[in-house]
Amino acid sequence: MKETEISKHTISVLVDNEAGVLARVIGLFSGRGYNIESLTVAEVDAHTHESRITVVTSGTPMVIEQIKAQLSRLVPVHKVNDLTLSGPSVERELALIKVIATGEKRVESLRIADIFKARAVDATNSSFVYEIIGSPEKIDAFIKLMEPLGLSEISRTGVAAISRGTLTM
Amino acid sequence: MAERILNGSEVVLQALADQGVEVVFGYPGGAVLPLYDEIFKQNRIRHVLVRHEQAAVHAAEGYARSTGKVGVVLVTSGPGATNAVTGLTDALMDSIPVVCLTGQVPTHLIGNDAFQEADTTGITRPCTKHNYLVKDPAKLARTMHEAFHVASSGRPGPVVIDLPKDILVGKAPYLEPSQVQHRTYNPVVKGDRGQIEQALEMLASAKKPILYCGGGVINSGEQACKLLAEFTRTTGIPITLTLMGLGAYPASDKQHLGMLGMHGTYEANMAMHDCDVMFAVGARFDDRVTGNLDFFAPGSQKVQIDIDPSSINKNVPVDIGIVGDIGHVLEDMIKIWKAKQYKLDAAALDGWWKEIEGWREKHCLSYKQPKDVIKPQHVIRRVHALTRDRKTYITTDVGQHQMWAAQHFGFEHPYEWMTSGGLGTMGYGMPAALGVQVAHPDATVVCFTGDASIMMNIQECATMTQYRLPIKTVILNNRYMGMVRQWQQLLHGSRYSESYSETLPDFVKLSEAFGFTGMKCENPADLDDAIAKMLEIDGPVILDVAVDDKENCYPMIPSGKPHNEMLLGQETNGNEAIDSDEGMVLV
Ligand SMILES: Cc1ncc(C[n+]2csc(CCOP(=O)(O)OP(=O)(O)O)c2C)c(N)n1
Ligand SMILES: [Mg+2]
Numbered sequence: 001m002k003e004t005e006i007s008k009h010t011i012s013v014l015v016d017n018e019a020g021v022l023a024r025v026i027g028l029f030s031g032r033g034y035n036i037e038s039l040t041v042a043e044v045d046a047h048t049h050e051s052r053i054t055v056v057t058s059g060t061p062m063v064i065e066q067i068k069a070q071l072s073r074l075v076p077v078h079k080v081n082d083l084t085l086s087g088p089s090v091e092r093e094l095a096l097i098k099v100i101a102t103g104e105k106r107v108e109s110l111r112i113a114d115i116f117k118a119r120a121v122d123a124t125n126s127s128f129v130y131e132i133i134g135s136p137e138k139i140d141a142f143i144k145l146m147e148p149l150g151l152s153e154i155s156r157t158g159v160a161a162i163s164r165g166t167l168t169m
Numbered sequence: 170m171a172e173r174i175l176n177g178s179e180v181v182l183q184a185l186a187d188q189g190v191e192v193v194f195g196y197p198g199g200a201v202l203p204l205y206d207e208i209f210k211q212n213r214i215r216h217v218l219v220r221h222e223q224a225a226v227h228a229a230e231g232y233a234r235s236t237g238k239v240g241v242v243l244v245t246s247g248p249g250a251t252n253a254v255t256g257l258t259d260a261l262m263d264s265i266p267v268v269c270l271t272g273q274v275p276t277h278l279i280g281n282d283a284f285q286e287a288d289t290t291g292i293t294r295p296c297t298k299h300n301y302l303v304k305d306p307a308k309l310a311r312t313m314h315e316a317f318h319v320a321s322s323g324r325p326g327p328v329v330i331d332l333p334k335d336i337l338v339g340k341a342p343y344l345e346p347s348q349v350q351h352r353t354y355n356p357v358v359k360g361d362r363g364q365i366e367q368a369l370e371m372l373a374s375a376k377k378p379i380l381y382c383g384g385g386v387i388n389s390g391e392q393a394c395k396l397l398a399e400f401t402r403t404t405g406i407p408i409t410l411t412l413m414g415l416g417a418y419p420a421s422d423k424q425h426l427g428m429l430g431m432h433g434t435y436e437a438n439m440a441m442h443d444c445d446v447m448f449a450v451g452a453r454f455d456d457r458v459t460g461n462l463d464f465f466a467p468g469s470q471k472v473q474i475d476i477d478p479s480s481i482n483k484n485v486p487v488d489i490g491i492v493g494d495i496g497h498v499l500e501d502m503i504k505i506w507k508a509k510q511y512k513l514d515a516a517a518l519d520g521w522w523k524e525i526e527g528w529r530e531k532h533c534l535s536y537k538q539p540k541d542v543i544k545p546q547h548v549i550r551r552v553h554a555l556t557r558d559r560k561t562y563i564t565t566d567v568g569q570h571q572m573w574a575a576q577h578f579g580f581e582h583p584y585e586w587m588t589s590g591g592l593g594t595m596g597y598g599m600p601a602a603l604g605v606q607v608a609h610p611d612a613t614v615v616c617f618t619g620d621a622s623i624m625m626n627i628q629e630c631a632t633m634t635q636y637r638l639p640i641k642t643v644i645l646n647n648r649y650m651g652m653v654r655q656w657q658q659l660l661h662g663s664r665y666s667e668s669y670s671e672t673l674p675d676f677v678k679l680s681e682a683f684g685f686t687g688m689k690c691e692n693p694a695d696l697d698d699a700i701a702k703m704l705e706i707d708g709p710v711i712l713d714v715a716v717d718d719k720e721n722c723y724p725m726i727p728s729g730k731p732h733n734e735m736l737l738g739q740e741t742n743g744n745e746a747i748d749s750d751e752g753m754v755l756v
Contacts (some may be wrong), residue, residue: 003486016353019302020290031295062482069479075299075319075354 008037008058009084010091010161011068014169016076017043017051024074025053034059034067038093038136038158050078054161056136081169083161091161095139100127101150109149116142127152172344177309177337178207181270184313186213187346190241192232192607193217194225198245199285200272203337217607217636220628222249224600226256226327227626230265231604234587235562237390239321240604242269247285250331251292255594257327258296262591263413264388266325268316269297275335276304289331298326304333306341314349323356324477325388356476360493365501368448368472368489369511375446376517377524378406381429381458384413384590385451385475386495387583393496394418394583397450400503405518407525409437411452412575413590420579426525427534430458431726432572435533435735436525438724441466442732443524449473451495454484455591456755464731474498533724533737534576543693545570545645545716549577552615552643555700560612561585562605566598566622569651569722574617596625599642603629606638613641613704620646620670630683633709641703642711644676647718655721659736676713685709728755 015021022041029036037056044052057067064082071080083089097118099109102125113120113130116138122129132142136159143154163169175183181204185193192215197205208216219225222244229240244253250271260267271293274283290302299319301312312330320328372378380401386393394417401408401424408418409429418425427434429441441447447469452458459465462484471487473480474495481490491498538547549570563578564587565571571588580586587605589597602616623644633640645651653668680687685708690699696714703710723738 019304020294020300023291024294027295062486065482066479069477069481069483073477073479075351078353 003062004060006058006060007064007084008056009064009082010054010056010089010159011071012081012083012161012169013053013055013071014078015051015053015074016078017049018076021051021076022053024076025055025071028070028074029055029057029067032066032070034063040158040160054159056159079169081163083163086163087167088164089161090164091135091159092133093136093139093157093159094131094133095143095154095156096121097130097132097143097146097151098127098153099130099146099150100152102126105149109146112142112145112149118142172342174340175343176203177306177332177339177341178203180309180341180343181313181332181337182207182211182214183343184310184346185241188314188317189238190214193241193243194219194228194232194604195243196220196222196225196245196249198249198272200246200274200334201243201249201270201332201337203334204243204270204272204332216243217603218632219600219603220631221626222252223255223596224603224626224629224632226253226260226267226269227594227597227600228604228607229267229269230256230260230263230597231564231587231601232608233265233267233604234601235584235605236608237584239266239268239317242267244269244271245285246272246274246289247287250287250289254292254296255592257293257329259589259592259594259597260327261296261298263589264325264384265327266320267327268320269327269329271329271331272337273302273331273333276333277335279333289329293329296327297329298324300329300331302331302333303336306336306339309336309341310344311349314344314346315351317346318349318351319354323354324385324480357492358476358494358497360474360491360498360501362501364489364491365498366505366509368491369502369506369509371470371472371489372404372446372448373511373513376514377440377443377445377521378404378448378513378518379440379444379446380406380408380448380450381411381441381452382408382414382417382450383411383452386414386417387451389451389476389495391583393494393499396496396499396503400499400506403503403506404513406513407440407522409433409441411455411458411590412588414452415575416580416583416586419581421581428575430455431460432576432722432724433726434576435531435724435737436528438726438732438735439528440525444469447471449475449487450499451475453480456484459485460726461729461731464733466732531737533739535739538693540693542717543690543696543714545647545720546573546577547693548643548645548696548714548716549573549617551696551700552617553578555697555704556613556615559704560609562587562602562609562612562614564588564598564601564605564614564616566616566618566625567593567595567652568619568622569647569655569720570617570619570622570645572652572722573645595622598622599629599633599640600626602640602642603632603638606640607636614639616640616642618642618644619651620644620648620673621650627679630680630685630709630711634684637708639706639708639710642709643703644711644713645716646673646676646713647716647720648673649718651720652722658721659727676711680709680711685711688712689715691715
């Protein structure tokens, strides 16, 4: 890859779930001027109190390398894994999407939701809340199609990701 | 093992003692009164009362940098903690191990805008290597020990422990240091052998090699400096040091090219520019060192050795990046170099040295000392000459005087040179000297400062008096913020906006008011006597030396220029304007 080419990377970070750890990670990104396209975090091991942060970022190869080195340097960080480099991985995101419409538009939105395997988790006579799970691209595509059909509000979780196969962090 | 239950303050003091702490630099206040009470009741740990919390951190830095140990600071909540922030940032930038204990309001008041409450962990998160807020008494002892481990291992740095008052007063169990092991933080010290071999092979094939070494060598320790000397002499290649690296290799040695960078020597910068293989050892390619990155050592292959993986490939891509402790890696390098019987091409190396000798002939640091006015460089040289037979430590403030000290005072050993490199903090010099003198009561400690810098922590004169610290403060008084004036002259059409020191105090009277000797020197003929007298006085002295107010610091690589476009200032008497919009936006 060219030195100046910017690419997107999904990075998993295992951290101690202690006060301020998220602020450290976010502060690192803002303080050093790195991008955050999405960031998710939750505890994944109740016994050891470890949380997993998934951050989608972009930069030149040198910047991506810096981001990983800087993350690794944080004291409560256990492991940093670049899922984009370490082999095939699965990325999933959940979105809740509110569409306010009646008549033909309402029906059309249901039809498209069906194609996308989105579920209506709330309904009134004039609205739906769809739940959709998929890759960020799939969700983007769904949102785009909902736009002319009364799209009114979106809530997305950001990406959770994990490597495919037997590979672990 | 049965747990010992103490109160929180006792736990803190016990942990400090078990960590081998001898002295704490601090300043009291409401939130830390329980700790001060505990300090009062014991005599294992000495407390040095500074007069401003920023100075406490700089003193701890001076202590740490001159001993290789961790410096310890104790300040109160709110303003005590915020005053410490500059010092913490300074220690972070220069990788100095410091543990800073800050008081905090009781846990139940945190977040309520209580009196003297500040979000200390929030404020200090970006200016510490790590920080802790202790909310659980059970974690107090562990946190204390962990903080020392984090501050001193890997790439050293400052660590803050925020201590709510109820934690200090309440009961807490004590754990010995040996009972504490960090779960995640265990830096790599041994370098990868395959990479070391590759790097040496690259070096063996070089025609124009150079060693570029920084503060990391000194942080690695005295042994690392010895190994660096052995490696340098074994290979016979030239070596240049950064501002933070001065003393890691003897300045008087013929293989040493002097400091490199913005105010480095002509020979060091030219050799960096023209080298074909560069070994960066414990150095981080700071912009003050590299100049314009697009033209930095254009024809070179690079090896970088650093304990901090994030230093490698940060500004400058390198061909081989070896993560490890400098001492360990150098030891392996020497072993492998000898075992494999590597040799450099003798003829090529000889040619390289001839080229370097040619650059040396410029005598880029030369100056003429006239009869009527004292040249600032001359003051540094004379202090150096007159302290040669003593164990001497030097601290500086920030500005031209700092660069002249770096250029003209030959440092032969590590730990003897304390300066604010990364942050460039005016006000560092005198408090750092306090820390050094506390650590080395019998040594000579000289602080080179400027007429502007000295005012930034002048209150520490009182600390010098109180503890009878015989620090020799030498002001290179040019009645200007000289470095600012120099940039204004070169980059801003000599418009000296706000850089003249309009109302300086009478430093002799000021010294006397604080209870020690003040001296003044204006005549070149009196300089040696003044320095000798200053050194003989058994107590603090401020020597105010009136120096040439027009002198500029050369050589200089203007911001944004490559190494081989250095200004030497000799031909032009320093009257060259730098015509560069690009340079103007850089610092
Ligand atoms: C705390 C702080 N404020 C401002 C600066 C910017 N600065 C760098 S050098 C300098 C002038 C220093 O003047 P002086 O101490 O007299 O030293 P000289 O350059 O004259 O030797 C200033 C203002 C700084 N480095 N640190
Ligand atoms: Mg000055």
